[in-house]
Amino acid sequence: MTRIADFASHLGLWPNSRTMRSQSRARHRPIRAISTAGLVLFGLLVLSPIVLMFSDSLRSDADVDAHPLGIPVHPEWHNYSAAFHEMNFSRTLGNTVLITGCSALVVALTGSMCAWSIVRHARRWSAITYQVFVAGLALPIFVLITPLYQLMHQLNLLDSFMGIILAYTALGLPFAVFFFTSFLRSVSVELEEAATIDGCGVIGTYWHVVLPMLRPATATLIIFSSLSVWNDLVLPLILLTSDSKKTVTLSVYSTIGTHSYSVGQLLPTVVLGTVPLFVIFLILQRHIVAGIGAGATKG
Amino acid sequence: MRMTRRAAVLLVVPAVAAYIVFAIYPLVRGIAVSFTDAKGLASGHFIGLQNYRVMLRDPTITAAFRNTIVYTIVVVVVQNSLALAVAWWMYSLPRIRNAIRASLLLPAMMALVAVSYLWSFIYSPLGGPLNIIMDTLGLRRLEQVWLGDPHTALMSIAAAYIWMYTGYTAAIYLSNYLAIPASVMEAAMIDGARGWKRFRTIDWPLLGPALTVNVTLATIGSLRVFDLPFIMTKGGPANSTQTLSLVIYQNSFAGFEFAYGTAIAVVLLVLTVVVGVTLTTLLRRREVAL
Structure with missing residues (x-):
């Protein structure tokens, strides 16, 4: 019991x-x-x-x-x-998991490296780097979509997973740097010093000491950046064009679009677009709730 | 550990490189394009402030600007008041607190796209669920073509957004509540501070950090509102739900007026920066004053 x-x-x-x-x-x-x-x-x-x-x-x-x-x-x-078939659900689900997973991982790795350097090598330039990242927290994505589209076109990255993952990485970094920096400021430097004395280089210290220490923060960050990437419509809408690369959210939109779709077609599509996240929420609820609270109590 | 300068720089490089190439460079480039007459991917000629002059006389843009601000104010005020009340309510009932918090968080786990379609269905004018419920409650007179009437469309969209995020906002207030030391609350109880009195003198000042976070999040989130009007109304009827993000998208990707689109984006950027700086200053000053 x-x-x-x-x-x-x-x-x-x-x-x-x-x-x-x-x-x-x-x-x-x-x-x-x-x-x-x-x-x-x-x-x-x-x-x-x-x-x-x-x-x-x-x-x-x-x-x-x-x-x-x-x-x-x-x-x-x-x-x-019918909806499953219409949305090409298994394909779009796979695409979403790939895009979400890769961008969350890259954001977590590059963001934590950057934050570690900012915290442990406190110089004027690292403070400026931090400020520039934090300023990006308020940057509305719509300010970037048009030039981002032009840039991706020039780099030949339109309609590619690589392009959209890079875009999500750049957009996710401000929060990651902010989040890891505030976490790292609250932990003492002793473990890292011990690792250096034991002969660990910078990469060794990062990999064996810093990353494991950051694990709770990383888990929260990955959950939240996955949620935002998973639910995003805008970037897939402008960057992905071929049917085979669509994400679940884009596929909900492009399946229903603005046609007067019947309820029997509309709601199952919406449910399929929603259920994966509900399942994840049920499994990871404790982390999600803790993560939501973290901002208010630490800030 | 003494991190050498070389190591520090190397650690920063991947993040900074990605950020410069895919965020800062597009930002700068967007500002530059807004002073040209570029259409689509072709680069245009420098035309100075022409796009901005046109914008001032463009009824769609002025409507979008007004709607974005009205929407933001309504969402920030209503969502925070409601969430604060709910958080207070949850805090007073520890037994069911966790279950309620989880239920209220569920809408925030949905994609905005899904919420848009779900609420379009709920608002549907002919025999839609909302109007049926109002029928049953004897409120037939108040029934509306929610999304089809310029007077109700924007507020109907705001209601869907508030439905989605009130639980999230309340969860932030609640965690702030739970971080208040029990001794403070007990002392208040002994001094006879209860209900509204306790809320005003104890809770409200101590919930400062959560208020800062929530007001900032709600403001940033609603200034960039896109998915809901994009799907539910396409900006109509009569431009009553045009928002800045929506007109940026429409100009750039439906009309391929890239220069005009980026000029509107610059307006959104300036608006966000002005609102952001004002808010941060006010909220900081408030927290310090307390």
Whole structure:
């Protein structure tokens, strides 16, 4: 039982035992009960569009037209097989994983190297480097799309994975440098000094000491940069043209486009575009929640 | 460890190189192109401030500028007030806190594209879910062609965005709440500070860091709003949902007016920098004052 409760509380589905005990001391029981019910209701209200999305995605168009809020009595699974086929889902999913994974890895590696140097070699130029990266945090992508398109055209990188991965790397670096720098400032230099005394070179120290030390920060960074890359429409829209290279998000857009698509076609496409991230969220929820909080409590 | 200058430079090179080539260079080049008459990939001639002069008289651009600012103000204010209330609510109920926080975060895990289509469906005028619910609640009079009416379209889009990110914003406030030492809250309790009084004197000042993060994130996110109007309304009806990002995209990639597109982008950049610097200064001063 404990094991199950632990797992459930890991997923956030079950209160953990510590908070339960502190609760038994609560005084204002009726008010608390009303407040609890209210908050649960609010949560359900926020979730209702998502529930609606899942349930209507399994119904026929005529059924949805008649009662949009009905329950799928006879689930129309073929809505999904049609959408799966139409979106070329397995292909686009593979593309997305490749693009997301590569850019997240490159951002994490180059960003952490850069941040390490900025923190441990504190000079005027490293401070300026840091400032220039941090300024990029506020840079709207739309300021760059047109010249970026021209540049990729000249470099022959339009419609290539390489091009889009490089673009995501450059756009992800400001956050990575900012994030790793603030993390590294909070850890002491002793381990690295010990490694140098043991004869590790710079690369050895980075690989054997700094990278392992950064692991929690790296995990958070990879999750968040993956989320933003996965969900991005803009760069795939301008940089990728051939069907075989589309990402899931672009494929949701290009499948539905602006045609008046029927609900039975629209919602399953949207669900397929969403579900992979929901699954990842359920698995990595603890890291994601911790990462969201990190900015507020450390900043 | 003493890092040699050579090592320090080598470590910085990959990141700096990628950043210069694919972010800084395009930025500089974009600013340069905005002073030319370039169309498509062909390079144009220098025409000075002509693009900017045209922009001032272009009703689509002025509408986009106005809408972007209105949208940003509405999103920042509503999303933060709502999230603050929800965070306070979650904080007061530790038993269900984690489950609620997880549920409220779910919309933020969706792609904006998916949210756009989902809400287009919810808003659909003829027998769409929202209007059906309003029917049931006896609110037939208030029913709208949500996305088809210039008076409601922009706010309907803002509502979808707020739905998506309120949980995220609330999660940031909540983690700030949880970082407040229990002794502070107990002392407040002993001094008889409860409810609104405690919120105003204890919570509000101590939530400063989260407020800074949330206001900054919401501002940057909504100044660049693109996906929602791009999919839900295409900027219509009557330019009521044009945004700066949208007109940049339309000019550059639908009309191939590259120079004009980059000129609008420069306006967005200036707007972002001005708003960003103002906000940072204000929020910093506020945090210091507290």
